[in-house]
Amino acid sequence: MAAKTDHAQLAEGILERVGGAENVDSAFHCATRLRMHLKDSTAADQQAVGELPGVLTVVEAGGQFQVVIGDEVGKVHQALVRHLPEGEPSQKQEQEPDSAGEKWNLFEQFIQMISAIITPIIWPLAGAGLFKAFLVLFTTLGLLDPEGTTHLILDAASDAIFYFLPLFLAVTAAKRFGADQFIAMAIAGALVYPNLVEAQQAGESVTFSGIPVVLMDYSASVIPILVATWLLGHLERLLDKILHSSIRNFTKPLIALLVMVPLILMTVGPITTFAAQGMAGGITWLFDVAPWLGGMIMGGIWQILVIFGLHWGFVPIFLSDLGSVGHVVMLAPLMPAVLAQGAATLAVFLRTRSAARRQVAGSASLSGLLAGVTEPSIYGVNLPLKKPLYFGVVGGAIGGAISALGGSASTSFVFPSFLAFPAFLEVGSFTLLVVGVAVAMVISFTLTYFWVDREADPSESAASVTGPPVDQPAPQPQRSSVVTGGSPAVGSGSSGAGRVRSAEPGVVEIHAPFLGRLIELSSVGDKAFASGALGDGVGIVPESDGVVSPVEGTVVSVASSGHAYGIKTAEGVEILIHIGIDTVQLKGLHFSPAVSQGDHVDIGQQLAAVDFDAVSEAGYDITTVLTVTNSDSLTDVVAEGAGEAVPGAVIITVTP
Template sequence: MTSVDYRSLAGEILQGVGGEKNIVSVAHCATRLRLKLRDEAKANTAAVEKLSGVITVMKAGGQYQVVIGDNVPTVYAELGKMTKLTEDAGVDDEPVSKGNLLSRFIDLISSIFSPVIWPLAAAGLLKAFLSLATQIGLLDPASQTNVILAATADALFYFLPLFLAVTAARRFKANQFTSMAIAGALVYPSIVALAAQPGPVNFAGIPVVMMNYSGSVIPIIVAIWLQCYLERFLSRALPSAIRNFTTPLLTLLVMVPLVLITVGPITTYVAQGLSTGISTAFTVAPWLAGAIMGGFWQVFVLFGLHWGFLPGMLNEIATEGHSLLFGPLLPAVLAQAAATLAVAFRTRNKARRAVAGPAALSGFLAGITEPGIYGVNLPLKRPFYFGIAGGVVGGAVVAAGGSGATSFVFPSLLGLPAFTTVGNVFLLLVGTGAAVAIGFGLTFFFGPREVESVAAPDAGDSVPETDLVSAPTMTGTVQVLAPVTGRVVALKDVQDKVFASGAMGKGLGIIPVDGRIYSPITGTIKAAMKTGHAFGIKSDNGVEVLVHIGIDTVQMQGRGFEAKAARGQRVQVGDLLAVVDLETVAEAGYDITTLVMVTNTAQLASVNPVTEGTLANGDAVISVQF
């Protein structure tokens, strides 16, 4: 099968339709680019149809439609890179996380971090090299050169809320500049100073429990999530004459105080409670306290709860000369770094390996785990869990030996001397070694093995674990079932020239009698339009099926459609894909015929759809032979 260069294809299509200046707008549905041209006479339709990767071109509803098939999102994305046409088009498909609450939370955090992973990895590596340079005497820690380089390495971590404000705003569809203003207020020098002062703080008479938001993650993500709903409400409620400046004004006035008044106290009180409880446990059951600190320290960091431990640690160092709370952090950090290193060895995906290598190095040398956690371990889930397991065991052993730190350092190999003068050094090394071995070993032998086709971590998509293995090749016959009850329409009679021509593959239409659409096969959803009108599913044995609800229903922009499944989700035959209000679709003037197409027909031995009759949901409608 001929390989298609989709970037070149996007450029050739752009040239073929008369260039960017001849395009009013561009969107895409499940199979085709939909362009509105200023002058269709400038488009060379014959030339566009001959392009490798283009199935056909059709003109309908005032649109110039370039039919590409399943890879249309790729071409659309490439158009976005070379033009400004696709910005905020609003109809492209995007992953919507499903599964349990923890999985959805992890996928959300991972997708928000994805665009900043490479700078984060670079900054972490720079911190590691600076730490090494000062340790071996190549760089004077008090020199101005070190100050400048340290600022270069630390800035991204310190102002992390500003970066996350942008990516979270894109994810939640909020105004990203308002989001940056909210984040900027949280790390504003005077706000940081308020968090450091011992006296009470209030806002309009309301007590405010301050915390340091620099480097934090969850507070700004929660703030932007709330911002998107507030902006939508204000956009509907405010008069258009004042909406443009009043919406950001009111959003800032509400969100910044709200975050300071609510997130600060909640985070601080929870963190203080954890700190007090764990400190008490060190006197009763040190191994248990160490297991908790070693296992969950990275989770505390994720939620910003680690700030509650720092005063206690610093006070212990000042009064006792060492901090036992600090001891289990060494195995906690190195276990996550080891899990990241195992991914670098195990994964077959070059882009993931390119992040994992330097991220592991910054974790081991400088104790900077953010690049590894957010770019590698957390998106893949299991390496993060295995790192926690290593931290639990290592933390318990280290705490049982009474190990601690005599100075406030990043837990790392370069910071190891600060841990060797308190407690049992042998148990410190054994516990840390066990944490590293567990984190690395479990990830290497049981972690997900990605393949080359997995999207790069900076592509902005969280990678589902179901995509991490190659589908097996099988032979035999597969039955594609009816996704809905209704009357069959032979493909040649479907009121869409592209589908009727068979250009998208063999299949059939069904005029549904109800609006519940089910999966016709067992497999993984590879494409899901967020408008809810189309789903592309690939079975375990390689059959690619498109379920397209209605003709030209992308124009409804989701009205009347409720998606019940999302891209990346594993579905069984008969699982609910969508619920459609058929009356709404019909009243809008659109054909409700639902298409069931085998889009990779050309790669299969035979594809035989039924051509007439009345079907019940779950009846066999297409017989596929390999």
């Protein structure tokens, strides 16, 4: 789009030529194009829209009227939805084809959603978890007074992100569900508001307009704020539809807070509390009649309960047992449950070849094993990879049964971790507790180490650095797991998809983002890309399940669905990596972004983990398009022809 193009004027021009705002049923945008569902497609003048300044081309496909605009599409979209009678259908997500939807596993969709929402805050979680682990270690070794003000300040610094986790999740969830992030944060703030927390801890009776409210501890919770933000998105769109624009700005937040805060407190709290109490009562009964079975269930499901916030229902039982009999039997199975997840994360750390995953797993495993802080492990490693979580559950269940058989119990209220072992010395068989923990860790570590994908292949990494001999074709690549690779050696490259040559001075080389088969841009099954409207480039049919950065530069855009990434190099070359055709309609399913807007990336650094097989099975073309979006302003852009490519091989050469 030309720099002087007026976004509002362009939006009005588009609406006028598609039959007016009343002819638009819904509108949203992906990385480069404005997508509209029109009530009457015959009323739209495709040629007239295509001639508007700032429009690259127009495509009608999949029941959508697609106006290709480029990087400025978000601003045009914002201007356009202000004129729509339905308020802001920009936030309305496209519906997946029924056939594709039937193939999706609901639990996998849930995992994908949780991972996508938590990914942006994984590094702060990992850092705070490591901070907390060292704080616990220093306190246990007597190097830090737990009653001193130094400890108080350090504890606040390490624990704040966990305690106020709902506020952080409100921001990322709002982006995911199309809600106002500040209204979502206000709702999250109400859930952890000090007066409500104090009332809950004191067991005070709370009502709202005479209706009893069952409070729960929402600190460090995940599900309640996700539910609240999802509902908020729907409520906002309804309010946008019925509120007049002259009062909408202040009445929408007012109504949203008035409705959502009491609603969540009166629904999520009671449901979670009653469910937790019911499960706690049942497991307590099992401990009386069959301790090993109670221990197995407790050790197996504990981390799942933590994810859903149901674990808080067990805390009163722990405290009651501690006060009445002086020890807590139900804490023993939690030792193998927690340490099994830490061991699974440690296995990922030792096994993976993904540098980004290794960094998260290293600190996360340490915080989980030393301090019992498993959030970084669960949300940063085990849950996204799924198998480590499952293996941790298996190990925790078996280890929990063994520890319960010995009647092990804690004489103080502790967070399960390596540093908590002394609390179990006085009651029951300490030996069986140690055996249970050891068995749990060995099971989860071993299964994870040998059964979880390594996320990169060493031969691929080697190829990205050295490549095959000059003038010899690259070997046929095999399907592999996620490729993250490393940066190619300085001066490496290829004169073809898999050949090596020296980099020329003043030339920007764009490398293959994964193992794949190159096809000419004109052969890509999308008219907008095939026509070159979005710049010169290539199509790549993937043969591996990960996408790495093809250049060094700054991430300037990341699609909320994780299917498209924009990168700008220091030389001003603007790259678009669009994963699959029309994959925006998957709404993030099967995509796990590893970077955020504003990040600096190196060649070979992971941009996203993608399950291409699942995307293909859902009915989408997995051809990935890599284009230089500002080709017209550059001296020369030369793309390689059809052939094979490996990570690190040069597939596009640009002269700025």
